[in-house]
Amino acid sequence: MTTHWSDTGFSERFFAAIDAAGLDKAALTIDTLAPGDHIHAMGFVATKALAQAIEVPSHGRILDIGAGLGGPARYLAQRFQCQVSGIDITPEWVSVAQQLNVLTGFDDRVDFSVGDGSALPYKDQQFDAVVCQHVTMNIANRQQLFHEVFRVLKPGGCLVMSEQGLGINGQPRFPVPWSTDGTHSFLLTPSETEGVLVANGFRIAWIEQSAEQDLSGYTRFLAQIQAGTLPPFGSHIALGDAVLEKIQNAADNIRNQHIMPFLLLAHRP
Numbered sequence: 001m002t003t004h005w006s007d008t009g010f011s012e013r014f015f016a017a018i019d020a021a022g023l024d025k026a027a028l029t030i031d032t033l034a035p036g037d038h039i040h041a042m043g044f045v046a047t048k049a050l051a052q053a054i055e056v057p058s059h060g061r062i063l064d065i066g067a068g069l070g071g072p073a074r075y076l077a078q079r080f081q082c083q084v085s086g087i088d089i090t091p092e093w094v095s096v097a098q099q100l101n102v103l104t105g106f107d108d109r110v111d112f113s114v115g116d117g118s119a120l121p122y123k124d125q126q127f128d129a130v131v132c133q134h135v136t137m138n139i140a141n142r143q144q145l146f147h148e149v150f151r152v153l154k155p156g157g158c159l160v161m162s163e164q165g166l167g168i169n170g171q172p173r174f175p176v177p178w179s180t181d182g183t184h185s186f187l188l189t190p191s192e193t194e195g196v197l198v199a200n201g202f203r204i205a206w207i208e209q210s211a212e213q214d215l216s217g218y219t220r221f222l223a224q225i226q227a228g229t230l231p232p233f234g235s236h237i238a239l240g241d242a243v244l245e246k247i248q249n250a251a252d253n254i255r256n257q258h259i260m261p262f263l264l265l266a267h268r269p
């Protein structure tokens, strides 16, 4: 299984960056890992903000689709004191997520599997909430993805997501963090996403644009790259080559309305 995010030697580079930052692997925490294991615009701040929309009963279960390196899943498990399952299509990242789980002592509450969000390996109505942060732009078949999310949610359960929507001026300039040349990039406008969700039975609670929030994250990131002040350990480790160009384009695409980032809360009635 290969994706845009597959990268041979990623695990070695990631743990070497942890060492370079002077972090003690035996004492890693959600907070010390946060600069490098929340891979979306605004990082940990955005994960915390999105989590405010999640409703989970005690002893509930959350599914994180496109869980990446697992920072969001571990945070949600801690915040809601519940079980979290993460699924991600990139085996190298799932391997790192699992290692970080053990190192942080979260392996009893959080599990990670390799798999495709549009073919979920879970039984019907297992989860109280599904989270999906900056993932859908890599998934071609949104109809199948949202069909699967609806299927695994309990009635009354919620889907909380952040997405890089297609803006009013059409396709963005590449490379961007989720695609080098347009391959693996499947953007929908916010209203198209809403339409696919509703067609799959979801009720939209709210949808709001997050352009300013994402832009401020990218602008700060860019300033660090240009000033040569990126820390040894940070989300740039996960972005591979051409980080400057990817972040510059990500910011310009928002400014020029090729990308319309948004947040959304929907429920399975």
Ligand SMILES: C[S@@+](CC[C@H](N)C(=O)[O-])C[C@H]1O[C@@H](n2cnc3c(N)ncnc32)[C@H](O)[C@@H]1O
Binding pocket: 003, 005, 037, 038, 039, 040, 065, 066, 067, 068, 069, 070, 071, 072, 087, 088, 089, 090, 093, 115, 116, 117, 118, 132, 133, 134, 135, 138, 139, 178
């Ligand atoms: C920008 S990263 C976001 C990671 C994580 N959600 C976070 O916020 O830290 C996108 C993630 O989506 C995953 N992904 C892409 N396509 C996927 C698919 N079809 N099914 C599951 N995961 C997918 C990638 O492997 C990558 O880990």
